[in-house]
Amino acid sequence: MLETSARLLRLLSLLQSRTDWTGAELAGRLQVGLRTVRRDIDRLRELGYPVDATPGVAGGYRLGPGAALPPLLLDDEEAVAVAISLRTAATGSVAGLEEGALRALAKLRQVLPSRLRHRVSAFQAATVPLAGAAAPAVGADLLADLAAACRDRRRQRLRYRGRDGVTEREVEPHRLVHTPWRWYLLAWDTGKDDWRTFRVDRIEGPLSLPGARFTPRPLPQDDVAAYVSRSITSAPYRYQARILFHAPLAAVAPRTSPGAGRLEAVDAHTCRFLAGSDSLDDLAVYVATKGFDFEVLEPPELVPVLRALSDRLSRAAGPEER
Template identity: 40%
Template sequence: MSESTTTSRVLSLLNLLQTHRHWSGTELAQRLGITGRTLRRDVERLRELGYRIESAPGTHGGYRLEAGASIPPLLLTDDEAVTMAIGLRVAATQGLADGALTTLTALAKLEQVLPAALRSRVNALAGHVQPVHPDVPAVTPEVLGKLALACRDRERIRFHYVAANGAETDRVVEPHSLVAAQRYWFLVAWDLHREAWRTFRVDRLEKFFATRVQFEPRELPAGDAAEFVAAAVSSLLGTVTAEVVMDLPIERMREYFGPWAKGARSVGAFKTAWPIEGRSPHELISSLAWIPEGVQYEVRGDAATTAFLREAAERMLNATRN
């Protein structure tokens, strides 16, 4: 067998160890299409490279990747690793569209192998990074990382939760996904005590505890987790909606708005209908402000919403007159 084939196989093994908390030896060997003896040799190769891989014999034994005393060969210096971790933490706390889960997964993978000394540096430096939206409750990056790992590993978790009305409860859930919506992080999970799907604002979650008990995944009653959260948030916040019809072909509109063009549809060859929403009519104004200069548009909504927008526009116009 060539050296390149061995290297490729070892890298595939490393990727599997990084994407799941625990693997049985049999399952790893089957995934890689190798024998148990070859698997053991490949694990030793990774250990020689600096990766700490814990192994346990027996029927329920297997392999798991542990944090080491030094950074494994990721082609990163200590300073580069710290910078990357801080950057991922900042990205994770900003609720970026189309990439939130990728950000958390990358952060979880990196912090899983950071030695204690570098993790302390990350914590100290990241504590001085201010969020873009200071009015939004801060979410501890460590909690986001732990929740992402729990979702990935299908591990039941316990936590103390403070609801919007101040009610405090202790929950045991099977986590499904983390979703960024309305500038908050939400955990989608199956609540074992209530026997139902629930969404939890992560900033209201305290005393997180990993049970190390795994579970079989359940079918989410929605197309995806983001859709489930959107429905839950709309029902809780009483979302105000409207539709903007702008003189802009849908291709150009999507190019300009990027991920915020979600839900847009073509209206003829040169117009686009764009749904907007907010917790109040005030938030709709911020959406309208992003329409490109020179583009004519019409707002369609209920009488109360359009009346509010008309009055707000008149006040802004009067305020700019000299």
């Protein structure tokens, strides 16, 4: 059995990891009785942690927003610094930290006082990123709300800008997946009765209040990133391309993006690239600049576009020096 101080930290961690807990669930996780759980909840409240309780058979505990930042964790300056850092990481400027930053930001926002939220928002409003290429803007608050919905397994109603305009979609959020340029939400669409991949920059915020809990469904495949990559590259584009690169997959993979298309190994020396696009010119430039010999398997319309691109590049390069 954990000592009191260690048990309090464990209890606090549990309350931060999920929105709602019953007393029996907490007692089971901590391996103590319900009376001990109630005493520990009272100790957390004395330390300044806003733990809300709901009476009754279906009641339980949740960590709510407080009037002041709970002690023993972060002071105001540290809290602002952490929130700003998490926002920066969540937007993809720090590679490899996006998912962890979203989880941490969702926890911090539960207890961040309003005065500190204003300071963080002021920083975000006054900061202009210098990007090398245009990327869809996605708010950190929207990402954090979606991450919380995935974590808490709560249904969410989205206003989504698709090909047919803005539509209302009720979904069961499961995972957030990101590429270097875009964020995607993998969710079960209750109206379509199927899995759907939503571009987060096309979701209109702020989100509505989270809905009822849902029981997680079996994911369409174990590799969620591979599934989303297949979904976004085989969308109903005008052209579907199949390119055979005369190079091993390990050599081609670092020069391609999962958001642009997917690679399949053919043998030790070749790989196949599958991608969709509404522009043959974009496809031609993308595959021609990978730095490997290739041949077009589909579509046949891409071949004359590549010939025209080759002629244009030859003219731009000028005559060969003798």
